[in-house]
Amino acid sequence: MWLCIFTVILSLACITNSSAQSIPFSSDKWDISARETRVENYFGRESLYLKGGQAIFKDADFKNGVIEFDIAFSGERGFMGVIxxxxxxxxxxxxxxRPHQSGKPDANQYTPVFNGDSGWQLYHGEGYGAAIKYEFNNWMPVKLVVSGKRAEIYIMDMESPVLVTHDLKREIAAGKIGLKAGNLAPAHFSNFRFRNIDxxxxxxxxxxxxxxxxxxxLSWQVSNNFPEAFxxxxxxxxxxxxxxxxWQKFACEETGVANLARLQSPRDGKNTVFAKVVIRSDHEQIKKIQFGFSDRIRVFFNDxxxxSGNNNYASRDFRFLGTIGFFDELYLPFKKGENEIWMAVSEDFGGWGLLAKLENLDGVKIQ
Structure with a gap:
């Protein structure tokens, strides 16, 4: 008898874990905040029209598992998806x-958001976006499979992921799930469901x-934030x-990127921090340092x-993204003994970050 009861309970658990019903957008379990939103029939099914905001499913406690929904949008410039x-x-x-980038390597984007700052300028290329041609004005199925620090995203083809994200940047912690559409083009969502799977x-x-x-x-001392005008x-x-x-000590990611938004928000006009490092040289010498930043920087060496540089989005031409890389360099006049590099990094949007490397370590030691 006990074996039969256990078998029934196990069967029910498996059914619950392996399937999920669509959650209607008319449910009071949604917390919707957007410039424009309505539940309407679109292409023959109930859908959520969303523009300039988010719809958060309040009852979700999602760490690992599968998130699925269908989405429809035009080819207009826009930013719509899931959080x-x-x-x-x-x-x-x-x-x-990104519908307007259909077929291009940045047709979509994974990015963490820390303290309200989206980091897409810091996280670009393979593992963060992938080329795919969208079917405009038609329902497209989307599936996210999330496990620990990894995620796979499927769009239209539910057997092969279009994007494999190898390193989710935030800590592994359960939280809510939401749908989003930016302030430009709207999107329709339908057939939303999810499953928690370990x-x-x-x-x-x-x-x-x-x-x-x-x-x-790989390690900086980072200051409190202050107005750039200082x-x-x-x-x-x-x-x-x-x-x-x-000051607080801040370790970079394994790629060398320091996402400064992990520490604090660039809000209320306080959009700048110093990141400093001490380098000891055993003699006077000139040594090259390569660095990247987002969005703007001032480099002080021994005070x-x-x-001074500007890497803002669209600051160099209308196609300039402002993504980070080892694109700038300086030749530093090291004195014998301790030398201090202070990099003041300012943020507008898209990623508050820094990375730097010396040409070699001959005669120097990074403290």
Whole structure:
């Protein structure tokens, strides 16, 4: 008898875990906040029209498993998709589609959001976006399979993932699930459902990650945030300039990227921090440093301003994305003994980050 009861319970658990019913958008379990939203019939089915906001399913407690929905949109410029492991309105994992980039390598995007700052300029290329041609003005099925630090995204073809994300950037923590559409083009959603599964099957092969070289700066001291205007017309840092700063040690990701939004938000006009490092040289020498940043930077070396740069979205031409990489370089005049590099990094949107590496470690040591 007990064996029969156990078998029934196990069977029910398997059924619950292996299938999920669509959740109607008319349910009061949705928390919808958007510029435009309505539940309407679209292409023969109930759907949620969404523009300029999010629809959060309040009862979700999702860590690992499968999220599925259908989406329809035009070819207009827009950003629509799904957010998951939502901790609050400013901290979650984000996957969205770019209809206007259909067929191109950045037709979609995975990015973490830390403290309200989306990091797409820091996370680009293989593992963060993939080429796919969308079917406009038609229902397209979408499936996310999430397991630990990995995720696979399926669009239209439910057997082969279009994107394999090898390293979800936020901590592995259960949270809510939501649908989203940006302020530009709207999207329709239907047939939303999800399943919590501890170890869902993953089919894709994760891309190889190019780890940082030994010359990369992998740890910074990062200051509290302050208004960018504090540095206007400042060509040398004084003792008084430094007195108001507090510091915390910050470890970079394995690629060398320092996502500064992990520590604090660039809100309320305080959009700038210093990231500093001490490098000891055993003699006077000139050494090249390569670096990347988002969005703007001022580089002080031993208190003197050596460089100012702008990497903003569309700052160089209308196609310029402002993505981060080792695209800038300086030749630093090291003195014998301790030398300090202070990089003031300012953020508007799209990613608050920094990475840097020396040409070699001959005669120097990164403290």
């Amino acid at each position: 998951f492991r939502v901790q609050d309105s400013r901290n979650f994992e984000d996957f969205y589609m 170890n869902p099957e993953l089919k894709g092969v994760p891309p190889k990650v190019e780890k940082a070289s030994e010359t990369t700066i 540095l206007d017309q400042k060509h040398k840092l004084s003792k008084q300039d430094k007195e108001s700063l507090s 003197r301003l050596l460089y």
